[in-house]
Amino acid sequence: MQQSYDVVVIGGGVVGSAIARELSRWRLRIAVLEKESDVCTQTSGRNTGMLHAGFLYKTGSLKAICAVEGNQEFDAVAQELDVPFKRTGKLIVGFTDEHRQRLEHFMARGEANGVKGLELIDRKRMDELEPSAGGNFAMWCPASGILDPFAYTIALAENAVRNGVEYFLNCAFLGEERQPDGTHLLRTEKGDFRTRWVVNSAGLHSAEVSARLGIPGYVIKPVKGEYFVLDKLAGQFARIPVYPAPNPDNTFDTHATPTVDGNVLIGPDSQLARDDQDYESTQAAMDGLIESGSRMFQHMEKSYFIRNFAGIRPKRVDPATGTVQDFVLETRDEAPGVVNLVGIESPGLTSALPLARRAVALIRAKEELVPNPGFDPRRKGIRRFIDMSDGEREAAIAANPDYGEIFCRCEQVTKAEILQAIHNPLGVHTVNGVKVRTRATMGRCQGGYCETRITEALQQELGLDCRDIELGPAGSWMFTGSVKGGGEA
Known part of the structure; x- marks a missing residue:
């Protein structure tokens, strides 16, 4: 069966769902194709849950612009969508003179990017803010915050659905055929979808989808990070996220981050993933997290460990040098009717709505859209x-x-x-x-x-x-029959 839409979004993660919600402000028939069983099972749900401030990214880059914009608006967004959020601030700690030089560099970059309130502080001030933090000095970033990435992604998707968007789960995109009238015929595991516009927001698979839509050449490096989840008993000692001074390549090593629900996350480390499903945890990584995490958080007791998990970040790299590149958000003359997003990793959670607005603006630059008079930006979550x-x-x-x-x-x-x-x-x-x-x-x-x-x-x-009944992914059956008696269930 073939279904027709004005816009089809490939990928229902946090950015894809933000785009769907922004599109629903207009009179359009919109579908979201998500290959997994839910909207937050991969990169969007497997991360630290940080609202980044924007000091890490090159001034003028899309990462920097969208991170600062997304950070500054998030108090209102969290209230509108009824998602838990705490503007905790963040400590980026250092131990050596080299670390101090890096922090001074990123404080200057952050100020150039529009990040407010940055300051270098000594150990005495650190003890006032977060006595459990390691380090001899720190950069204090009061704009940073913590949120629940599951709740935020789900809220965006639910609000999109309430405003008329249709989601198709367990619906993998298989390929595209351009039609004589210029529309796209999208082949999926759940039939064909005809659409005037297609938005690639496929995360880990964004380079592959981009090539299928007529824009080849992008390279995604899947970078895996493992985490420990600490019990809420450890949460009493963690009020503020504590990060180490950034590495020379503008990345962070293991950090300690309280969650909005009172747990503590220790991680991630960084390693090249075998593939997009390389979510297994390894003993070597766990041992490394204990060692590096103890430098950030002084209460790394094994009695607090309740779980571990891994996430994979889709880093876009230069094919020649391997250098990590900026986000891609584009339209191309050679691929009409395609809005292409590639390499949306951190700070993608923070940047989701700013990216979504820019994606919709690319469509509006090509055609006039009629506002949806019934659009309601508010969503009410489950009362806890x-x-x-x-x-x-x-x-x-x-x-x-x-x-x-x-x-x-x-x-x-x-x-x-x-x-x-x-x-x-x-x-x-x-x-x-x-x-x-x-x-x-x-x-x-x-x-x-x-x-x-x-x-x-x-x-x-x-x-x-x-x-x-399935645990999560298609085919992850909870039961195969009766537990007792060996008979039929």
Whole structure:
């Protein structure tokens, strides 16, 4: 079956979903093709969750411009989309004279980029801000903040859907055929899509998709970073993200970052990934994180470790030199009707909406768009029991008794929240889909208590057989049959 749209976005990560939301401000029929089972399973969800300030990037680069713009608007964005956010500030620490010189260089660059409030501080001032931080001195960046990358990506996507965008999950893009009338026929695993415009926001696969759309030549280097997740008991010692002085190549080594929910992330390291699915954790990397993380965070006790994970960054490199390049956001005469984004890595989370506005502007430069009078920028998230006062909890339970039944003890997630996650606007019906919308299974026991309750709720709410329930990716079945008795499920 062939479906027709005005714009099809390839890739439903944070940037693709931001673009979809910005497009929904106009009277357009819009589709998003996402090859995974949810919108935040790869780069958009596997990162530190930092709102970057913009001091690291070359003045005048798209990375610098969009990072500063995205940072300065994010308090209003977080309120509009109802996503958790804390403007914590950040310490970039140093130990040597060489580190001090680098910090002075990046403070000057940050000021040139428009970053506000940067200052070099001594150990006494560091102790006032974050006594658990390592280092002898630091650059203090009050503009930096922390957010939940899952919640933000999901919020953008849900708001886009509420404004008329259609999402197609588990729908990989296979190729494109230009039609005689100039439209694009996109081949996918779920049929064909005809569209006047196609936006490449495919992240790790952006260079490959770019070539299929008629713009070859880009090279993506997949760079893997591994992390430790520390228990909330460690979070009491971490109020502010602590980063080491940048390396000569403008990258950071392992840092310590509190999350908006009270955990601490230690990482990432940096290594070349084998491929786009190289998410396994290695003992060598874990040992290295413990050593390097201890220099940033003085409470690296193994009793706090509850999980580890890896992410992959799609770094665009010069094919001749291997040097990391700026973001690509373009249209080309040789590929009409294509908006092309390639190499969107850090600070992509911070830059998502600024990039989205610029992507839509490229379309508006080619044709007149009619505003959507019904566009609503606001989105309301799931109300969390753990964030309520005692009085609010009593009122919530009185209005909805499901708020009185705890499904996840570690994170105090109730049945009411689980049911809201199951019936989400995107139609995601996996255990991990519930996880990233509620934090159930993210606590100390990592799902030991609540995972069976979540799967039972999925069965009951959706009328599924237990063998139909998946952890996350297509084919990641939770059960193959009955656990007891050896009979049919």
